[in-house]
Amino acid sequence: MKLSRKWMYWAMAVPVLGAAGLGIWRYSQPSTAHAAAATATMSPIAVSTKPGDPVNRIEHLTCEVTQGWPVILVRDANDQSPWWVQGRAERQEAQRYSARAHFGNETTESGQRYQIVVLSAADESAARQFETGTTLDQIPADLPRSEPIEVVRR
Template identity: 30%
Template sequence: MSAFRLYTGVVGFVFAAMSLSPNCLLAGDPWSLGEIEAPLDAGTVGIREVVVVKTTSQFKPMVAVRSLAEGSLWWVLDEGVFRGPNRYEVGVRFGNEQTPTGTCFQVTVLDAKDAASAKKVRAGDSWENLPPGISYSHVITVFTGNNPKATPPIMDSVPATFPATLVSPKPGSTAKRAQSVSWALDVPANDRPSLLVRVAEENSPWWVQSSLRRSTDKKRFSGIARIGNLHTAPGTQFLLMLVRPKSSAAGAALQTGSVLTDTSDYHCSPEFTLTAK
């Protein structure tokens, strides 16, 4: 096969995949103060990548990612860090070890022109479509390739399961779409479990929620659990669970908005049920 035919085949694959979504060719907001420098549009990414943003905003930009699979949502990731003037970096996870090569994702930068706009977007937010009133960069499309990188494991020093109690709301109660949750558990001072949520249906994936906050007495954790979206039917049941990674590689997978289909690399708390209002 000639190099030209290979190139056109790859480009054709990318644009065919982009056609899966009617909203995938998004030009962005002309007032956006940020643009994505890496990865490149229509480029290949590994499972774990760093998104590099060039921005002139005085506020931290937020990166949102979604898969082009049917029904996928935009997820706002955890905040990144500035790496010099106008350069901002955010760690992103594209799928997991089971994600097929060639799976397409979209990435955009959400930025704010003022303090009021900055409060509209928080890590862990999810939307079916990018909301109006928020500036966003040109949306790039990337697709997954092979990722040969491996992270050395850390010592496995915690039990296979650990006790935890959902203090608020009470297990079995109803919950809002953005539900405040509080947990009681006793773990080492430098340990911070991650919160997972999924629909209480067979084979439904776990969604990684925003980072939990630890209380001053070190025995309480609090945060926000995303219980469905605008289209979730009232009465839909969800499962909540805390996890602790068995290795640094497993820990790196716990990015806000990421999906887990296999929790064998994690120590897990009991599961608790909440019902969507």
């Protein structure tokens, strides 16, 4: 039986095109990690401190996250300042956490403004990767976070 050139072409091209199409489709779908992050981004993060609240040098902040484990960041209100990772959050209740936060030092003057952001890490072990006292130039874009809250040092 002699096969025509056209038949041989289609016998080879169709499986290759089908596999390529499947590969393109598969990689165009959101990965589960990105889907989880997108879902978590929409999860509310509530912080006990409200904008404009006066704060002491050391405060215990409480926050609620519906998913993940909170990581608290604080920086001087100047946008060029780095974000300082605060103390590790401890679970108080199901979704309520508490952590110690520092706003300046002994010489910081009253009236100094600070910003607070709460990140939601995937779990406690992911939150532990943010070591207390270290700084970040940028907030990780892939983590859900609260809106910045500006507070004033007493």
